[in-house]
Amino acid sequence: MINVAIVDDHKILTEGLRSLIAESTIATVVGVAHSAAECRLSLGFWKPDVLLLDVGLPDISGLDFCKEIKEQFPEISVLALTTHNEYAIVRQMLDNGASGYLIKNAMADEVMAGIEAVAAGETFLCHEVDLLMKRPAEKNIWLSPRERELLLLISEGLTNTEIAEQIFLSPETIRGYRKNLLLKLGAKNTAVLVKMAIEQKLI
Amino acid sequence: MINVAIVDDHKILTEGLRSLIAESTIATVVGVAHSAAECRLSLGFWKPDVLLLDVGLPDISGLDFCKEIKEQFPEISVLALTTHNEYAIVRQMLDNGASGYLIKNAMADEVMAGIEAVAAGETFLCHEVDLLMKRPAEKNIWLSPRERELLLLISEGLTNTEIAEQIFLSPETIRGYRKNLLLKLGAKNTAVLVKMAIEQKLI
DNA sequence: CGGCCTTACCCCCAAAAGGGGGTTTTTATT
DNA sequence: AATAAAAACCCCCTTTTGGGGGTAAGGCCG
Numbered sequence: 001m002i003n004v005a006i007v008d009d010h011k012i013l014t015e016g017l018r019s020l021i022a023e024s025t026i027a028t029v030v031g032v033a034h035s036a037a038e039c040r041l042s043l044g045f046w047k048p049d050v051l052l053l054d055v056g057l058p059d060i061s062g063l064d065f066c067k068e069i070k071e072q073f074p075e076i077s078v079l080a081l082t083t084h085n086e087y088a089i090v091r092q093m094l095d096n097g098a099s100g101y102l103i104k105n106a107m108a109d110e111v112m113a114g115i116e117a118v119a120a121g122e123t124f125l126c127h128e129v130d131l132l133m134k135r136p137a138e139k140n141i142w143l144s145p146r147e148r149e150l151l152l153l154i155s156e157g158l159t160n161t162e163i164a165e166q167i168f169l170s171p172e173t174i175r176g177y178r179k180n181l182l183l184k185l186g187a188k189n190t191a192v193l194v195k196m197a198i199e200q201k202l203i
Numbered sequence: 204m205i206n207v208a209i210v211d212d213h214k215i216l217t218e219g220l221r222s223l224i225a226e227s228t229i230a231t232v233v234g235v236a237h238s239a240a241e242c243r244l245s246l247g248f249w250k251p252d253v254l255l256l257d258v259g260l261p262d263i264s265g266l267d268f269c270k271e272i273k274e275q276f277p278e279i280s281v282l283a284l285t286t287h288n289e290y291a292i293v294r295q296m297l298d299n300g301a302s303g304y305l306i307k308n309a310m311a312d313e314v315m316a317g318i319e320a321v322a323a324g325e326t327f328l329c330h331e332v333d334l335l336m337k338r339p340a341e342k343n344i345w346l347s348p349r350e351r352e353l354l355l356l357i358s359e360g361l362t363n364t365e366i367a368e369q370i371f372l373s374p375e376t377i378r379g380y381r382k383n384l385l386l387k388l389g390a391k392n393t394a395v396l397v398k399m400a401i402e403q404k405l406i
Numbered sequence: 407c408g409g410c411c412t413t414a415c416c417c418c419c420a421a422a423a424g425g426g427g428g429t430t431t432t433t434a435t436t
Numbered sequence: 437a438a439t440a441a442a443a444a445c446c447c448c449c450t451t452t453t454g455g456g457g458g459t460a461a462g463g464c465c466g
Contacts, residue, residue: 010286010307012314016219034308056286058308083213083259083286104213105237105261111215144442157395159422173444179424189452190423192360194397347412362452376414382454392422392454 002027002119005048007039055082070097077118086201087140100124150177205230205322208251210242258285273300280321289404290343303327353380
């Protein structure tokens, strides 16, 4: 029997999952939390094999929480269960130690297949996410940490000069990064750049 | 017995709702659809009293779909059930004829209370949304249709001149709108304007 | 019928962004 | 040790934006 814990703030969804897993013969729910804080308190006690983790938690980012869990409990397999099917989110989640990724509109049988696979130490991506990760590279934009930092500052409305002062670089360097970001994302100007950054969850 | 239909692409969530309602004594589920298209085919046949409607449908916006339903079946009470708790979305949903608004992290008992209230012809807002709607006016920004149109074009990266050509106005007029949008949203520049527009779901 | 909001228009000028072309150094990864 | 990528820097010039001022017609509502 696979021990499963769930962290998601959508109470209706956790109830749905709970009964779905309860009806199966391969897994059992050992705990449910509705926030990262609540989960931290009980995780050591629950000792799950698999943790179903939502990215959009109310208190901290699921990305950071996944990292935290894998550091403290490397033996737990994290299976992300979210509404996002953006490349940047999936990639960061896997980089942070997640073993699998399901999107919430997946079928019930994909959830069970995912639980079984990650419990056995395999990596599991649901169909839609699998397709996403295999897309041609030019559609799956990936930025360096510095580029993401700059993108964030730009989206906060700082000018090149202000950014330069804040991170102790030359304004000309910032211009260079900005031009490169426009090029990489194929954006016409800052308005589109910010829109794409948010849509693709790059910031 | 209240007849309830559900439209939501998150299959796990619809299953959770189905069992939640099935366990109650006041309502029964007469149908479930996972897209607007699927719902259109069956709605006349199901004849529900209450329709639980997700805003984030895969095919069309739940906002438009709500309007469509209320035009064709004004006797059905629409209860929005979504992840968004942005003023602009709630307001448009209610303007389009919805009788109530629940966010997905609401408790199970709020869902049942909502179904009961809207079936009785009342308006129902879950606790969090109720607080949101009662906030001071300056926090709940509302734009005229023209302003929203301009905001959309700006976020698509069009310059003042390009917008002027597209909607047959003087570039100076566009400048005026742009300045006013910056003022209304309290944005420093276009980057922040676009970010706020997306975050507050104004476009 | 007098506000008030929306829509639409205009000028001046400074600041910022964008298009084009480059160079160098450090840091991974093979 | 070779190479690739990231990070940092520079100049010229044009277009676009933003800050500051305005004006005025038409609709809505109490």
